[in-house]
Amino acid sequence: MASRVETLSAGPAQPARPLVVSRVRQGRRILADRWASRLVVLGGLIIIASILAILFVIVGEVYPLVKKPTAEPRPGVNFAGVQVIPGASFGVEEYREIAFLASGDGTVRLVALRDERPLPSVRVPGLENARVTAVASLGRSRYLLGTSDGRAIPLEMKFGTAFTGGRRTVTPEAAFGSPTVLDPVGKRPVVRVAGAEPNGGPITVAQFGPRDLALQSIVEKKALIGSVRREEALSALVVDVDGDVTALAMDGRGEDLVVGTSRGLLVRYDLRDRANPVRTETVPVAGAAITTLDFLIGDRTLVAGDGAGGVTTWQVLRSEGTSTPRLTRIHEFRRHTAPIVAVAASARDKGFAVADSAGTVRLNYGTSGKTLLEVTTPNRPVAGVLVAPKADGLLALSARGEVAHWTLDNAHPEITLRTLFGKVWYEGYSRPEYVWQSTGGTDDFEAKFSLTPLMFGTLKGTVYALLFAVPIALLAALYVSEFMHPNVKAYLKPVIEIMAALPSVVLGFLAGLWLAPMIERVVPGIFLMPFVVTGAILGALALWRLAPVRVRSMLRPGGEVAILVPVVVVAGLAAFALGGLLEQALAGGDYRGWLLSVLGLTYDQRNSLVVGIAMGFAVIPVIFTIAEDSLANVPQHLRAGSLALGANRWQTAIRVVLPTASPGIFSAIMIGFGRAVGETMIVLMATGNTPVMDWSIFSGFRALSANIAVELPEAPDGGTLFRVLFLAAFLLFCLTFVVNTMAEMVRLRLRRKYRYL
Numbered sequence: 001m002a003s004r005v006e007t008l009s010a011g012p013a014q015p016a017r018p019l020v021v022s023r024v025r026q027g028r029r030i031l032a033d034r035w036a037s038r039l040v041v042l043g044g045l046i047i048i049a050s051i052l053a054i055l056f057v058i059v060g061e062v063y064p065l066v067k068k069p070t071a072e073p074r075p076g077v078n079f080a081g082v083q084v085i086p087g088a089s090f091g092v093e094e095y096r097e098i099a100f101l102a103s104g105d106g107t108v109r110l111v112a113l114r115d116e117r118p119l120p121s122v123r124v125p126g127l128e129n130a131r132v133t134a135v136a137s138l139g140r141s142r143y144l145l146g147t148s149d150g151r152a153i154p155l156e157m158k159f160g161t162a163f164t165g166g167r168r169t170v171t172p173e174a175a176f177g178s179p180t181v182l183d184p185v186g187k188r189p190v191v192r193v194a195g196a197e198p199n200g201g202p203i204t205v206a207q208f209g210p211r212d213l214a215l216q217s218i219v220e221k222k223a224l225i226g227s228v229r230r231e232e233a234l235s236a237l238v239v240d241v242d243g244d245v246t247a248l249a250m251d252g253r254g255e256d257l258v259v260g261t262s263r264g265l266l267v268r269y270d271l272r273d274r275a276n277p278v279r280t281e282t283v284p285v286a287g288a289a290i291t292t293l294d295f296l297i298g299d300r301t302l303v304a305g306d307g308a309g310g311v312t313t314w315q316v317l318r319s320e321g322t323s324t325p326r327l328t329r330i331h332e333f334r335r336h337t338a339p340i341v342a343v344a345a346s347a348r349d350k351g352f353a354v355a356d357s358a359g360t361v362r363l364n365y366g367t368s369g370k371t372l373l374e375v376t377t378p379n380r381p382v383a384g385v386l387v388a389p390k391a392d393g394l395l396a397l398s399a400r401g402e403v404a405h406w407t408l409d410n411a412h413p414e415i416t417l418r419t420l421f422g423k424v425w426y427e428g429y430s431r432p433e434y435v436w437q438s439t440g441g442t443d444d445f446e447a448k449f450s451l452t453p454l455m456f457g458t459l460k461g462t463v464y465a466l467l468f469a470v471p472i473a474l475l476a477a478l479y480v481s482e483f484m485h486p487n488v489k490a491y492l493k494p495v496i497e498i499m500a501a502l503p504s505v506v507l508g509f510l511a512g513l514w515l516a517p518m519i520e521r522v523v524p525g526i527f528l529m530p531f532v533v534t535g536a537i538l539g540a541l542a543l544w545r546l547a548p549v550r551v552r553s554m555l556r557p558g559g560e561v562a563i564l565v566p567v568v569v570v571a572g573l574a575a576f577a578l579g580g581l582l583e584q585a586l587a588g589g590d591y592r593g594w595l596l597s598v599l600g601l602t603y604d605q606r607n608s609l610v611v612g613i614a615m616g617f618a619v620i621p622v623i624f625t626i627a628e629d630s631l632a633n634v635p636q637h638l639r640a641g642s643l644a645l646g647a648n649r650w651q652t653a654i655r656v657v658l659p660t661a662s663p664g665i666f667s668a669i670m671i672g673f674g675r676a677v678g679e680t681m682i683v684l685m686a687t688g689n690t691p692v693m694d695w696s697i698f699s700g701f702r703a704l705s706a707n708i709a710v711e712l713p714e715a716p717d718g719g720t721l722f723r724v725l726f727l728a729a730f731l732l733f734c735l736t737f738v739v740n741t742m743a744e745m746v747r748l749r750l751r752r753k754y755r756y757l
Helices: 002-013 016-066 417-421 452-482 486-499 504-521 523-546 561-586 591-599 608-632 636-644 649-660 662-677 681-686 704-714 720-754
Strands: 070-078 090-092 098-102 107-112 132-139 142-147 151-164 167-176 192-196 203-207 212-222 228-238 245-250 256-261 265-270 278-284 290-295 301-306 311-318 325-332 340-345 351-356 360-365 370-376 382-387 393-398 402-409
Touching (some): 070 370, 090 382, 098 167, 142 192, 256 290, 290 340, 301 340, 360 382, 360 393, 452 486, 452 649, 452 662, 486 608, 504 523, 504 681, 608 662, 608 681, 636 649, 649 662, 704 720
Parallel strands (some): 132 192, 340 382
Antiparallel strands (some): 070 402, 192 203, 203 212, 212 228, 245 256, 256 265, 351 360, 382 393, 393 402
């Protein structure tokens, strides 16, 4: 009896041990949950920190583009006891260590800018008793000296560089050419001179009187055997206009001579036929005299300064509707308070310096039409101005030979908000346009960094991809979630999800090499396909309803896809066949010619239609998967309640399930939008990468992402193109950030609206 009592009393005590074990397990689970939660939070913080770090790197690379240029004063020098000739009478070598000046006394003076070492002057040979009265720059340290006895002497400044003991030594050398006679009637002094050295031989224009010019051309002919034969021609040219000649400028090709007058007129002569120069036009510029003229690098843009302080740029362009090129005003810069006395073009870019008689020197940029910076020289009156060969320095020369010197920090002068996002009037264009063309074949190429065509192309490709992907993905998700048999769904959904793992480079390769040529052959059928396929599906539905119940019962509910797939395939083939017949009947068998002649549309093989299909194929799995999950997660009791109230399955899907799942569906579309915006390889390989702004579905485009992939490997580190590409990446970052933020706001609003269903 006692043992039984002991057994009974011991029985209830057994569960205490498992209870202790469960508490230990529960504590371990709580601890694991806490660590897991902290790890998840830590991972999220690391991701956010990484994104912010990437953003900071991008902003750091973009910041120099918006940094304002600066000019730091340097110690000045003095050409003591020289006769300063107004205009392009002085220069500097590329390291800004030695400056030189062609003096009126017939010597080339040299002075060191960074030390006090004496440099000997160089006498102009063959000058005899004459003086130097005019100087013209021919570019690349080549000059033309006009003399008081009507001659011209070529001058080329050469600088040798040697490194000894880690120190650079620059040695100047003045090389003079043979003098040529410019005055056809005597030995009058040259007042002004302009020249060019095209491939056919040098050409020179000199002014002797108020309106008297002389044109000298030398034609060099190379024979197969023997030396080069030179044919020289000298003719007088009288400028028959109101006012005296006050400025001369000739482009480097020797094709156009522009004359400025005291009445504020620009007179252009066509020198293509050197034996017969033709006066083509006279253009009024200002009410004051034209004081300075100079061509920017490339010899397409002319800078004109006048006595009222005005500065304008001009180009010879063919206007729309006319075949005759004419001088066209491009930009008008901020007016100076004193007459313009000197203009100097940069040898690196489209920048130029302008100086007035009051000592104000401004650095302008010809492409943007913007004044970059302004400095004031204490040495007055100003006789000349110069931009250093590397565009890293600015020098101003006074009439007494004093040189003011500044070091420029102006790494990206071509970048402004207008050149990045606005219309710009580029050289050779008949009107302002959006253009992206970052590189050219010559050093005088005018870089065009408009991001607007790239942004337009990004949105264009995204729009066409979503127009193709969103209807197919959403309708497929709705059908799979609400109507398809579960057994078929179990196989179909994983297959579509696997499609999202296909590399975009493979899709781009197939789109560019296989899909684009195939689509080109069946374009009419593609546009007929939505109508033919829709009609075929409706016809199949009508026939299915006419079928006996015994036949329809043979197919399980939700298995209609077994009938729809063959119907869609046959309807697609029929659409292609009908498209060919329609092309033969209405377009004469050539739809491309019909598009061009009737609609004015050019068909490019790699176009937006190809990109829309290929990129839509990449976006469909993303949208489908998220949308189908949202539809499947709608509570089952909502469907049951709708069906119990008498609604059919279609009404339930459209009016109950779809609104409830709308937040998730909207998120799916926005994620697909982000996928399309950031797509690179498909856009790169399936379009012509032409940065044009045209909504035509038959033309190509260039997207921001594809442009970065194409040009970043070739962009010089730290250069303007390099930083502009980082700016494009920053714009992509901002675009996706704004879109995702707006999408989240809309999603939360939809969620609050339908959460009580």
